[in-house]
Amino acid sequence: METPDEHSDRRGVEAIIEQTGTDIEEGRYPLAITNNPELYRLELRRIFGRAWVYLGHVSEFQEPGDYARRYIGEDPFILTRDEAGELHAFLDSCMHRGAQFCTAESGNTSHFRCPYHGWTYKNDGSLQGMPHMREAYQDLDEDEISLEEACLDTYQGLVFGRIAEEGPSLAEYLGDFTWYLDVLFGTTEAGMTMVGEPHRWESKHDWKTSADNFSGDSYHVLTTHQAGLETENLARGPWEELTDFPGASYLACTERHSVGYYLSEDDETFMGYPDAIADYLNPALTPEQRELFGRSVFHFGTVFPNMSLIHGIQSGGWGGPWACIRKWNPRGPGVTETTSWWFVPREFAGDDAFLADSHRGWESLSPGGAFESDDLTIWEGIADSSGAVTHELRGTRGNMQQGMGAMTDEVETVEDPLHGPAEVTSKGLYFDERNSRTILRAWCGMMRGGTEAETGTGDGSESEADPDPGSEAGVDA
Numbered sequence: 001m002e003t004p005d006e007h008s009d010r011r012g013v014e015a016i017i018e019q020t021g022t023d024i025e026e027g028r029y030p031l032a033i034t035n036n037p038e039l040y041r042l043e044l045r046r047i048f049g050r051a052w053v054y055l056g057h058v059s060e061f062q063e064p065g066d067y068a069r070r071y072i073g074e075d076p077f078i079l080t081r082d083e084a085g086e087l088h089a090f091l092d093s094c095m096h097r098g099a100q101f102c103t104a105e106s107g108n109t110s111h112f113r114c115p116y117h118g119w120t121y122k123n124d125g126s127l128q129g130m131p132h133m134r135e136a137y138q139d140l141d142e143d144e145i146s147l148e149e150a151c152l153d154t155y156q157g158l159v160f161g162r163i164a165e166e167g168p169s170l171a172e173y174l175g176d177f178t179w180y181l182d183v184l185f186g187t188t189e190a191g192m193t194m195v196g197e198p199h200r201w202e203s204k205h206d207w208k209t210s211a212d213n214f215s216g217d218s219y220h221v222l223t224t225h226q227a228g229l230e231t232e233n234l235a236r237g238p239w240e241e242l243t244d245f246p247g248a249s250y251l252a253c254t255e256r257h258s259v260g261y262y263l264s265e266d267d268e269t270f271m272g273y274p275d276a277i278a279d280y281l282n283p284a285l286t287p288e289q290r291e292l293f294g295r296s297v298f299h300f301g302t303v304f305p306n307m308s309l310i311h312g313i314q315s316g317g318w319g320g321p322w323a324c325i326r327k328w329n330p331r332g333p334g335v336t337e338t339t340s341w342w343f344v345p346r347e348f349a350g351d352d353a354f355l356a357d358s359h360r361g362w363e364s365l366s367p368g369g370a371f372e373s374d375d376l377t378i379w380e381g382i383a384d385s386s387g388a389v390t391h392e393l394r395g396t397r398g399n400m401q402q403g404m405g406a407m408t409d410e411v412e413t414v415e416d417p418l419h420g421p422a423e424v425t426s427k428g429l430y431f432d433e434r435n436s437r438t439i440l441r442a443w444c445g446m447m448r449g450g451t452e453a454e455t456g457t458g459d460g461s462e463s464e465a466d467p468d469p470g471s472e473a474g475v476d477a
Contacts, residue, residue, distance in 0.1 A: 251428025
């Protein structure tokens with residue numbers, strides 16, 4: 001039974017959610033949405049219980065029996081390929097007493113055996129047996145017992161899972177953002193492959209902060225990463241061509257996902273990849289996708305809720321090119337576990353010299369790299385301050401008004417098929433915060449109680465009561 005205090009807390013967070021939906025149309029938001037225990041509990045159900053969440057890449061599971069431990073929200077899942085070659089994501093919870101049976105982060109097995117009472121399951125989730133089965137379970141219908149399984153689908157080798165049994169398909173959820181995933185992860189005919197093992201680390205920051213940062217924020221680079229970018233005597237590669245960083249930057253936002261990128265005028269740039277990349281390009285790319293990739297220097301973005309991507313060569317000569325997936329996995333209010341995957345085109349997976357440069361790029365964005373420590377210190381401070389009672393009682397609002405109306409006359413809408421189907425602005429990475437507003441609108445759309453997202457019957461997009469996501473004067477219309 002809900003106590004009066006719990007009912008009050010519930011009403012309070014519902015009010016914060018509604019206030020966020022109202023404030024975002026003015027480019028503002030309540031700082032109290034960050035590191036809020038009550039909101040966090042709702043996020044696990046309304047967002048991570050219903051959204052498509054990135055789990056891994058098909059190249060991690062090449063053989064039958066390959067498996068890895070992954071999470072949707074805080075729920076532990078085992079992502080595995082069964083003996084017939086099908087991928088599954090099973091909740092790590094025995095159907096007898098709920099014990100976990102996956103004790104390794106990854107491996108290969110044909111069966112999973114519970115350490116508590118020995119119930120054993122095949123890697124297709126079906127029950128294999130248990131000790132004294134004939135004596136203890138004479139009337140048991142084995143066919144009715146199988147592990148709880150998430151909905152699973154893939155796009156360009158990226159594996160996504162969803163807890164809710166009803167909802168939009170993955171293609172519908174990704175929407176127009178698939179055009180950009182085709183460019184970034186369908187680059188070559190053989191596709192991307194993961195190299196090594198994913199890195200993991202935990203920090204005291206809210207998952208939304210890092211998802212927002214990677215969705216298209218280069219504005220912070222001018223301050224946060226200034227020292228790293230001023231390092232002398234580094235080979236800058238394609239970045240040498242960019243004399244005007246804001247002028248070379250673009251921001252593309254779809255309904256709930258966002259990506260920012262830098263382009264050169266040279267359509268044979270290819271992010272600094274070896275010249276052979278031109279021979280390996282995927283023939284399925286459209287002429288516009290091919291040109292965009294050819295002119296590309298660096299891309300980074302976020303697929304809502306908690307998958308971020310990087311593809312390019314590191315600024316400041318810190319290595320690359322490489323592709324990376326970041327997953328910001330919630331571990332409690334104000335706590336996030338980051339998992340980082342390193343990818344390269346499969347055609348270059350045996351080139352040791354290329355891999356060495358690519359690995360330097362990937363490591364530059366890691367806890368021991370040139371840039372990660374800058375971000376983590378700030379993100380942890382945001383979580384610490386945003387949970388302040390002062391913000392809650394005073395209703396303090398943060399600002400994300402860049403690019404709205406007459407706020408920033410540097411920003412221009414781009415109408416060019418080269419940039420794909422999203423709404424695109426030039427100089428957007430520095431003077432337009434549509435990326436942040438896009439992520440926060442997606443958050444509001446799924447967090448609002450009583451909407452289709454709450455009941456699990458819709459796609460989590462904005463309801464009829466939500467403002468038009470393309471209504472910002474001068475930019476989004």
